[in-house]
Amino acid sequence: MNNITDSLRMAHPEVILSAVTILLTAIGAFAGRKASLVVSALAVISLIGVAVIAAIGVPVGIAFGGSFISDAAASYAKVGIYLMSAVAVILGYGWLGRLSARQFEYPLLILLAATGMGIMVSAGDLISLYIGIELQSLALYVLAAFRRDDPKASEAGLKYFVLGALSSGLLLYGASLIYGFAGSTHFDVIAAAVKAGTGTGVLFGLVFLICGLAFKVSAAPFHMWTPDVYEGAPTPVVAFFTAAPKLAAMVLILRVLYTGFPDNIEQWRQIILLIAIVSVGVGAFAGLVQSNIKRLLAYSSIANMGYVLIGLSAGNHEGAQAVLIFMSLYMIDATGFFAALTALSRGGKPMETIADMAGLSRTNPAMAITITLLAFSAMGIPPLPGFWGKFYVFKAAIDAGQWPIAVAGLVGSVVAAFYYLRLVKVMWLDDSPGAVDKGPLDARIVAFASALFAFPLVMIGLTWIEHYSGYAADAFGLL
Amino acid sequence: MIQALAFYVMAAVTVLAALAVVGARNPVHSVLFLITAFFSAAGLFVLLGAEFLAMLLVVVYVGAVAVLFLFVVMMLDIDFAKLKAGFAQYLPIGGLVGGILATEMILVALAVGREGAAAKNALPDANAGGASNIEAIGQVLYTDYSYFFEAAGLILLVAMIGAIVLTLRHKPHVKRQDIGAQVARTPKKGMEVVQIKPGSGVEL
Numbered sequence: 001m002n003n004i005t006d007s008l009r010m011a012h013p014e015v016i017l018s019a020v021t022i023l024l025t026a027i028g029a030f031a032g033r034k035a036s037l038v039v040s041a042l043a044v045i046s047l048i049g050v051a052v053i054a055a056i057g058v059p060v061g062i063a064f065g066g067s068f069i070s071d072a073a074a075s076y077a078k079v080g081i082y083l084m085s086a087v088a089v090i091l092g093y094g095w096l097g098r099l100s101a102r103q104f105e106y107p108l109l110i111l112l113a114a115t116g117m118g119i120m121v122s123a124g125d126l127i128s129l130y131i132g133i134e135l136q137s138l139a140l141y142v143l144a145a146f147r148r149d150d151p152k153a154s155e156a157g158l159k160y161f162v163l164g165a166l167s168s169g170l171l172l173y174g175a176s177l178i179y180g181f182a183g184s185t186h187f188d189v190i191a192a193a194v195k196a197g198t199g200t201g202v203l204f205g206l207v208f209l210i211c212g213l214a215f216k217v218s219a220a221p222f223h224m225w226t227p228d229v230y231e232g233a234p235t236p237v238v239a240f241f242t243a244a245p246k247l248a249a250m251v252l253i254l255r256v257l258y259t260g261f262p263d264n265i266e267q268w269r270q271i272i273l274l275i276a277i278v279s280v281g282v283g284a285f286a287g288l289v290q291s292n293i294k295r296l297l298a299y300s301s302i303a304n305m306g307y308v309l310i311g312l313s314a315g316n317h318e319g320a321q322a323v324l325i326f327m328s329l330y331m332i333d334a335t336g337f338f339a340a341l342t343a344l345s346r347g348g349k350p351m352e353t354i355a356d357m358a359g360l361s362r363t364n365p366a367m368a369i370t371i372t373l374l375a376f377s378a379m380g381i382p383p384l385p386g387f388w389g390k391f392y393v394f395k396a397a398i399d400a401g402q403w404p405i406a407v408a409g410l411v412g413s414v415v416a417a418f419y420y421l422r423l424v425k426v427m428w429l430d431d432s433p434g435a436v437d438k439g440p441l442d443a444r445i446v447a448f449a450s451a452l453f454a455f456p457l458v459m460i461g462l463t464w465i466e467h468y469s470g471y472a473a474d475a476f477g478l479l
Numbered sequence: 480m481i482q483a484l485a486f487y488v489m490a491a492v493t494v495l496a497a498l499a500v501v502g503a504r505n506p507v508h509s510v511l512f513l514i515t516a517f518f519s520a521a522g523l524f525v526l527l528g529a530e531f532l533a534m535l536l537v538v539v540y541v542g543a544v545a546v547l548f549l550f551v552v553m554m555l556d557i558d559f560a561k562l563k564a565g566f567a568q569y570l571p572i573g574g575l576v577g578g579i580l581a582t583e584m585i586l587v588a589l590a591v592g593r594e595g596a597a598a599k600n601a602l603p604d605a606n607a608g609g610a611s612n613i614e615a616i617g618q619v620l621y622t623d624y625s626y627f628f629e630a631a632g633l634i635l636l637v638a639m640i641g642a643i644v645l646t647l648r649h650k651p652h653v654k655r656q657d658i659g660a661q662v663a664r665t666p667k668k669g670m671e672v673v674q675i676k677p678g679s680g681v682e683l
Contacts, residue, residue: 007626018633025640064626105644112637119630131630138634142641157645177587200590204583 007063010070013050013078014118020046021111028104036102040093043107044086047114051082054118062124066186069124069255076324076472077121077251081244084331085114087446088240091339094442095236099147106146110240113139117248123255126175126185132252133171133216136245137164143240144233156232163215163225171212177205187260195263203267209256210271216249218298219275219305220282227290230298235350236443238294239338242301243331250308250327254320257312258476265315272313273405279306280412287419291353296419297337300378303416304330310409311393314400320473321466322396326389328465329458333385336450337374340367343439343447351436354423359432367439368427370451375420377454380413385458486526492519506552514545531613 008015024039031038054075061070089107096102116135123129141164145157179185181201182193194202211222218226230238257268283303290296308330311322344351344360344367351357361368377384390413397406453461496516503509517540524533610618620628673681 004625011626018629021633022636025636065623067626103644105640108640109637109644112633112640115633127627128630131627131634135630135634135637138637138641142637142644145645148645181590201587204587 006059006061007068010059010061010063011068011122012058013054013082014115014122016050016053017046017111017115017118021108021115024104024111025108028108031104033102033104036093036096036104039104040089040107043089043111047082047086047089047111051079051086054078054082066188067125067128068119068122070122071475072468073251073254073320073324073472073475074118074122076468077247078118080247080328080331081117081121082114084240084244084247084335085110085117087335088236088244090442091236091239091342091446094440095234095342098440101147103146106143109139109143109146113143113240114244117244120248121251121255123252124187126179126187129252129256130168130172130175132248134168136248137168137216140241140245143237144229146237147234150232152232153234154232156229159225159232160229167212167215167222170208170215174205174208174210174212177201178209179205181205187256190260191262194261198264198267203264206261206264206268207271210253210268210275213249213253213256214275217246217253217305217308218302219309220279220302221275223279223282223302226302227295227298230294230301231292235294235338235342238297239335239342242297242334242338246301246305247327247331250312250323253312254323254476258315258320262315269313269315272309273402276306276309276313277405277408279303279309280409281306284412284415287416290419291355293341293352293354293357293423296354296423297334297341300416300419301334303412304334304378306412307390307393307409310402310405311396313402313405314396316396316400317473317476318396318399320476321469322392324469324472325392325462325465328469329385329389329462332450332453333374333377336370336447336454337378339443339446339450340371340374343367343443345437345439346434348437354426357423357427358430360427360436363432363434363436364439367436367444367447370447371427372424373451373454375424379417379420383459384454385462388458388462482526486523489519489522489526492516493523507549510545510549510552513548514541517541517545529612531611531616 020042024042028035028039058070058075060072062068063070089110092106092110093102096106113136116132116137116139119128119132120136121132123132141157141161144160145154147153175185178190181199182190184190184193190202215222215225230241233241257265257272261268279302283299283301283306287296287299287303290299304326308323308326311319311326313319314322341351344357344364346356357371360371373384377386380387380390382388390409394406394409397403397409493516496512496519499512500509500516503512517536521533521536521541524530524536675681
């Protein structure tokens with residue numbers, strides 16, 4: 001075992017984040033609400049700081065006796081996670097200010113969730129997998145119910161908590177079966193043990209583990225919580241839910257399947273493909289009947305997780321890279337969507353249904369163009385980011401010989417195109433019921449930045465993302 | 480022989496008590512059965528030679544968690560009959576899920592019986608190397624497992640912050656003792672000499 005100093009060097013982002021969190025907790029506890037601005041600003045600065053450290057300053061290796069992996073994949077994911085968390089802190093600060101309920105705990109919970117996600121993407125064994133997931137999820141449950149006086153938010157938090165606890169139970173059951181039959185919690189030892197021969201027990205464990213993880217990425221048939229939580233939770237919080245935690249959970253799935261069970265690809269591919277197809281189907285068809293925009297976006301995110309899993313089922317370097325590219329592009333797109341939604345209100349009432357958006361092109365053309373761009377991107381119109389994400393994912397699946405699944409995924413995405421088009425039609429062709437509010441600056445900036453990325457920055461960004469995700473996919477280093 | 484007997488008795492009590500937790504009509508009885516289940520599970524740990532885990536189970540789960548449950552059950556006025564009203568309605572799907580889980584457990588148990596668990600290794604000795612299992616845990620908890628230990632501490636921090644965020648309410652009309660203000664009080668601040676004109680009251 002290497003010594004603790006080396007280990008701590010590899011875990012620098014997490015160590016710094018935890019230290020900052022504890023410091024800011026103390027500041028907040030003594031200064032109260034007055035400290036909200038200071039705490040939020042320091043949280044954003046430290047999140048950007050650790051993103052930089054994760055990108056350039058972390059040695060590659062295995063720390064803490066194999067339970068913490070620092071490699072290109074972890075660094076890639078951490079940069080995305082920390083930057084998205086910083087955006088969430090900014091959006092949340094503005095939102096809480098408008099509610100005049102500025103609480104310093106909000107950035108603290110985002111910081112703790114970000115730490116948990118860092119632990120998740122660096123997990124090298126089943127214990128750090130579980131601890132990372134719990135740290136992240138517990139913070140997210142509280143965030144979902146952050147507006148405790150709003151019955152809908154409380155309902156969302158409670159539902160999320162109960163179903164999340166159930167999924168953690170499934171996950172732990174699976175983890176204990178794998179530990180019992182493979183004889184270790186470390187992914188590399190598990191891989192060696194199952195190579196020698198896979199028993200029924202390990203496979204059962206793997207099925208439960210995948211079910212638990214599918215809960216966390218809200219893939220069908222474990223998606224029941226998603227529409228309710230997205231509808232009830234505050235919009236800036238949902239913008240956070242839909243981005244960073246899903247990237248973390250996807251990288252964790254890659255880690256478990258590609259590092260822990262590379263020789264069982266035939267077995268887990270069936271499960272992943274089933275989940276992927278059901279997710280695409282549920283996301284596309286159930287989305288058609290939604291009138292609430294947040295519920296619609298929840299189903300859209302379920303469908304998107306289906307596409308990612310189709311790419312993941314390839315089980316090779318290309319598949320891993322496709323997952324990372326898709327998730328990176330999707331995160332920016334989805335955050336922009338929810339930021340735009342945060343910015344939209346009419347007479348002080350946030351727009352909730354698709355009908356509320358009628359005639360937006362005349363009352364607020366800039367926001368209408370933004371949402372249209374993001375919707376076209378989600379539909380997969382070239383050359384917007386959504387197209388490139390789907391391109392890599394389906395290409396990986398077809399190259400791995402999974403073309404029937406890729407076709408099914410494409411059909412699903414054509415069906416899903418209907419509801420994005422309906423949104424665009426309502427915005428551009430329907431009559432407006434009245435003027436809309438100007439919208440807060442922070443949410444507008446995030447939405448415009450996301451739209452700017454969708455077109456035309458994506459062409460430059462994509463070469464970078466492709467380059468670095470290639471390195472990151474190498475880190476899984478198998479097959 | 481006596482060990483096998485003890486194992487079967489305690490295992491049977493654990494399973495029956497667990498069933499009774501779910502089946503009992505009175506929620507207080509459920510909690511009491513839960514305590515029984517914890518106690519007999521602790522006994523199973525003692526049989527394995529893991530007396531530290533056995534004590535933890537009793538101290539933490541029986542001493543703290545179960546008593547907390549008991550308080551919650553007795554203090555909250557929950558109509559459990561109403562909660563159970565939808566039982567028949569949810570029985571088919573619940574039964575399906577339960578059936579799947581039960582089948583899987585039986586299959587796993589069969590697999591264990593056939594090949595043995597832990598990659599066909601013998602059961603690890605809880606007191607290997609002459610150290611008692613408290614010493615053994617102590618040796619690794621803050622060294623090899625320090626990472627998990629610290630991360631688990633962060634989870635508790637989340638729980639604490641979460642509980643405060645979701646439940647703490649500063650009520651405006653509650654008067655609290657402010658010791659600093661009390662100590663800083665001087666006769667000058669506390670007293671005021673008022674000249675009263677004859678025939679009029681005091682204006683405060």
